[in-house]
Amino acid sequence: MGELQSEKHVRYILSVEKKKDGFESVVIDHLRLNGAYWGLTTLDILGKLDAVDKDEVVSWIMECQDESGGFGGNIGHDPHVLFTLSAIQILALFDKIDVLDIEKVSNYIANLQNEDGSFAGDMWGEIDTRFSYVAICSLALLHRLDKINVDKAVKYIVSCKNLDGGFGCTPGAESHAGQIFCCVGALAITGSLHYVDKDLLGWWLCERQVKSGGLNGRPEKLPDVCYSWWVLSSLIIIDRVHWIDKGKLVNFILDCQDKENGGISDRPDDAVDVFHTYFGIAGLSLLEYQGLKAIDPAYALPVEVVNKIFLGK
Numbered sequence: 001m002g003e004l005q006s007e008k009h010v011r012y013i014l015s016v017e018k019k020k021d022g023f024e025s026v027v028i029d030h031l032r033l034n035g036a037y038w039g040l041t042t043l044d045i046l047g048k049l050d051a052v053d054k055d056e057v058v059s060w061i062m063e064c065q066d067e068s069g070g071f072g073g074n075i076g077h078d079p080h081v082l083f084t085l086s087a088i089q090i091l092a093l094f095d096k097i098d099v100l101d102i103e104k105v106s107n108y109i110a111n112l113q114n115e116d117g118s119f120a121g122d123m124w125g126e127i128d129t130r131f132s133y134v135a136i137c138s139l140a141l142l143h144r145l146d147k148i149n150v151d152k153a154v155k156y157i158v159s160c161k162n163l164d165g166g167f168g169c170t171p172g173a174e175s176h177a178g179q180i181f182c183c184v185g186a187l188a189i190t191g192s193l194h195y196v197d198k199d200l201l202g203w204w205l206c207e208r209q210v211k212s213g214g215l216n217g218r219p220e221k222l223p224d225v226c227y228s229w230w231v232l233s234s235l236i237i238i239d240r241v242h243w244i245d246k247g248k249l250v251n252f253i254l255d256c257q258d259k260e261n262g263g264i265s266d267r268p269d270d271a272v273d274v275f276h277t278y279f280g281i282a283g284l285s286l287l288e289y290q291g292l293k294a295i296d297p298a299y300a301l302p303v304e305v306v307n308k309i310f311l312g313k
């Protein structure tokens with residue numbers, strides 16, 4: 001496993017950002033704005049955000065904004081709340097939220113809330129607790145939570161809680177680590193964690209650790225580095241992270257590095273990608289790996305960025 005090959009990961013991220021036609025940019029071309037958030041947040045955690053041209057990135061992001069106020073995954077793509085959050089998070093990284101027309105963006109997001117408190121992802125109306133988190137996280141970062149009915153949003157999320165203490169994408173849907181992160185993150189941001197049974201959910205989450213030290217997303221599944229974020233951030237938010245073996249998880253993530261060319265894969269010896277490089281480095285940050293900037297488990301942004309937004313520091 002060795003130690004974190006920080007310099008190699010910085011070079012890998014910068015090479016993907018530059019390459020326009022490689023596998024990564026083709027596969028995630030429709031997710032280019034998400035890919036930019038994953039890559040740039042990784043660089044910031046590694047202390048190398050100044051390696052990119054801030055103004056060039058900011059002007060490209062603003063070209064992804066639709067006249068509705070929402071952002072698409074690339075220039076000219078349909079707006080979706082997922083990409084709108086990525087745009088806000090990247091602007092927050094660069095301390096450039098002021099380039100936004102905050103009323104326009106927050107109205108776009110608020111208009112996606114339904115009567116029952118749930119959120120659609122875009123105009124096509126698919127409902128998922130993922131979108132509740134993305135909407136609440138976005139509006140909190142813009143100081144515009146007052147534009148939605150927070151009580152109904154919280155009640156809808158609680159209606160998706162299962163008997164195992166976990167959460168699914170809609171009421172009655174099975175518990176899955178990705179949805180648990182979204183629901184626990186949204187409840188944390190709205191000061192509603194008292195609706196969570198921390199011991200019951202903590203137990204479900206710590207059971208995700210397999211003997212290799214990695215975390216899986218559901219019982220009997222294979223471990224995957226991106227669950228180092230979905231499960232770990234949830235455990236930290238509900239204050240039960242001491243229920244897993246942090247050292248073994250650190251070693252699992254380090255084992256998933258491509259030590260030659262940089263990048264991190266979902267599990268040892270698989271192909272690396274920007275998504276798992278980000279969630280691996282962010283996971284190590286949550287595990288307080290030395291030399292990495294601290295990341296906020298609910299906002300998925302460096303703590304210093306979150307402090308600046310909420311404490312004006």
Ligand SMILES: COc1ccc(S(=O)(=O)N2Cc3cc(C#N)ccc3N(Cc3cncn3C)C[C@H]2Cc2ccccc2)cc1
Pocket residue numbers: 024027028031034224226266273274275276
């Ligand atoms: C390589 O096959 C794929 C399959 C799906 C996707 S995707 O739908 O666009 N997407 C984003 C994603 C990006 C990359 C990268 N670079 C790699 C994977 C991956 N997955 C798939 C995955 C990750 N762990 C296990 N699995 C199977 C998550 C998925 C959904 C998601 C989107 C946004 C935010 C969080 C999650 C992309 C590539």
Ligand SMILES: [Zn+2]
Pocket residue numbers: 224225226227266276
């Ligand atoms: Zn994964």
